[in-house]
Amino acid sequence: MKQLTKAEEEVMQILWKMKEGMIKDILEGFTNKQPAYNTVATVLKVLKNKDVVDYKKVGNVYVYYPVITKEEYSSFQMKHLLKNYFGGSFTRLAAFFAKDNDMSLEDLEAMLKEEDTQHLK
Template identity: 75%
Template sequence: MKQLTKAEEEIMQILWEIGEGTVKDVLEGFVEKQPAYTTVATVLKVLKKKEIVDNKAIGNTYIYSPKISKEEYSSYQMKHLLNNYFGGSFKRLATFFAKDNDMDIEELEFMLKESESKTNPKK
């Protein structure tokens, strides 16, 4: 899987929400300022090339749909973050978030227990 740019991720968030749609449908999904039609069309073509979306032609219109789920991409992103910024250590990641979000010890212990149960299901 390839890393998405901010623009690609914004469009994917909309596609995950609507399931499938035309360029116009994606444009309608923007809450803030809408980008140009041609910009969205170009980004969707790039996402197709990256094999993140698929499309089907209906007449002279394309309907785009995600090839990967939001959960799959989220998992990829978290693994990327964990490996590239925290040396693959969930404990270092948890410590960072605990400090950054002023978590109390109970919340931190819960996170660590959850991570242990996921990696060692027999515990």
């Protein structure tokens, strides 16, 4: 899997939420300033080349859909962050977030319990 740019991630966030859509549908998903139609079309082409988006032709329009889940990409991003910024150490990552967010031991324990609960599902 390849790293996505900010623009690519914005389009993916919309597609993950919608499950699938035409370019005009994706444009409507932007909450801030809407990019140009051609910009979204170009981003979708790049995402297709990165194998994270595909499309099907319905009549004379293309309907785009994500090939990877949001969870798969989130996992990839976290592993990338862990490896490149924390030397592969989850302890360093947790310590950084605990310090940066002024987390207490109780907060950390609750976070770990929540993660264990999510893992069991």
